[in-house]
Amino acid sequence: MRVGIIGLGFRLGYLGYVFKAIDESFEIAGYVDPEPAGLPGLIEQGISAGKAYATPQELIANEKMDLLMIGSPNHLHLEHIRIGLEAGLKIFCEKPIVTTIQDSIELARLMAKFGHERLMVGLVLRYSPMYRDLLVAQAEGRLGHVVSIEASEHIEPYHGAFFMRDWRRYQHYSGSFMLEKCCHDLDLYNGVVGARPERVASFGGRKSFIPENDPAREGINDLELFHRKPSGWMGSDKVFDSDGDIIDYQVAIVEYANGVGMNFHTNLNVPDQFRRFAIMGSRGMAEGDFIRGYFNVHEMLTGKKVIEKTYATRTTLSQHYGADEQMAADIISHVKSGQHLPVSTLNALEAGILALSMDEARMKRTVVDLRPTWDEFDEALYSKVA
Template sequence: MKVAIIGLGFRLGYLGRVFRELDPSFEIVGYVDPAPAGMATLAENGISAGVAHTTPEALIAAGGFDLLMIGSPNHMHLNHIRLGLEAGLTVFTEKPIVTSVEESFALASLLHTYGHDRLLVGLVLRYSPLYRDLRKAQAEGRLGDVVSIEASEHIQPYHGAFFMRDWRRYGRYAGGFMLEKCCHDLDLYNGVVGARPRFVASFGGRKSFIPANAPQNSGINDMEVYHRKPSGWEGSDKVFDSDGDIIDYQTAIVEYENGVSMTFHTNLNVPDEFRRFCVIGSKGMAEGDFVRGFMDVHDARTNEKVVANTYSAPSALSQHYGADEQMAEDVIAFVQIGAKQPVSAVDALEAGILALAMDEARFGRKVVDLQPVWEKFDACLHGAPGAVQARSA
């Protein structure tokens, strides 16, 4: 399989290694990136990045590839996706798919024009063995009707510091932390609920990564842990005095259109990190943790534990609990034989809109009603007269 890359950052550099391990014929024919942070990872694994192009248009015009992969900063995604779809290409984009509700409408219009199946999205947790087992237990009726969900994504201080230093610290580039990092999780639970979110409230801010908490203020001057994860484009050395507008903790509550409720919590300064959920249904409960690698299901009538699964990554180099390998395998199968994917561009847009609503609620200290958003989104998705049209950036 031959690919071209717009935005050769750390993420697509890593995925290049994963794709090559699964498909020895995997080849990158060219890329566009003025400062390709992922180049070193490719070189370490003997993978060429192909020909460097100065613009996405030049890369696309050169041709000779089966898949266009987009790993550019989030605020550039819409234009890069549009270029690929207009050129008749199959496109894979990293998450989040776009960075605003208006961009969501514009991409929905593009999907109406060019079709849904040509745009793949890297919501990698949909491919994880744990999530697949959760949906299997649900399909088997072990949970009954879903009633409520408690979920979280918590990351260690070294990772939180990365967000304070990277381009993702700016909402204008990333769309906010809930969108940039937690859209994975929101997508998972949207899928479990099987309905769109309707009402959203949220609170949060920054309390950990502030000047008063810098180690040197406690007589300690060891900042190594906070620089362990390298930053790329627009990177900074500032951690506790970051100039970004990113949060380091946030809590949200959601009511879905079918009445299911969910609480979701994220924190960027958790020493013993976890990424867990508890899905409570009318017949049972599923509890699991992607980081700690388990999923248990209990029967509500007997209290019996009917599922007790454990999980481990396939190798020490594996990210996302082994889901990257399955995602790469599925994307290759899509390119080669059109195999069905477990997540769609529409799923990604719906998760993104929920994340953006969480920030709208946080900023305005209000409950956001998403019904008007879904009405306009569906109008764009189905090409209703007057719907938003995507334009060149």
């Protein structure tokens, strides 16, 4: 299986190793990236990245590929996807798939023109064992009708500091923190609810990574914690005086088209981090935490715990609770034999639009009605191509 890479950053450098471990025939034909942060990791694993090319067009013109993998900065995804689709290639694109509502609508037009099957997206948590078990419990009727959801994604200070130092600190590159980091989670809960979000309110800002909280002001000189995770393109050493415009905490309330309500909370400065959910249904309750590795289901009528499972939070290959290697295996099978995947481009676009709407609500301090956006989106998605 030969692939080309546009954007050989840390993530695709790591995934190159995972894909190679799953399928020995995996081969990187070439890549496009002026600053390939993921290249040293591949070399360390004894994996060739092939030939370096100056442009995506040169890569496509000179190499025969089964799959084009896109890991470029988020704001470049749409153009790189367009180039790949027009060249007739199958594409895997890292999340988030695009960074604005208008780009979401434009990608919907591309889906109408080229179809959905040639574009895959790296929403890796859909492949996690815990989420799959949650969907099984839901399908068995253990939850009944979903009524409300409480969910969160919180990260440790070293990871939050990375976002303050990396190119992702600028919303015009990343889209926003909610989009860049939490689109995984929003996608999961969209899937559980089974309907689109219709109304969103949100509040947040930056209160942790600000100058007055810099430990150096208190004479603390061991600041290795805040530089532990390396940054790539446009990296900076500034943490508490970052010039970025992303938030470091945000809360949001969502109402779905079927009446389900959800609140979601993210924070970038949580020393005992967690990534958990509680899904309340008419017949039961499901609760889990990806980082702490547990999943429980309680029955409403008796209060009994009817499912109790624990999970490895890291595996030999996976940074995402056993999901990375499953995603690699499924993507390879999809490319080779058309195997169905648990997440689609449409899922990715819907999660992205929800994240972007949360940011709109936060910045405008208003409730955002998504129905006009969905009307425009659907008009593009189902448009007829001449």
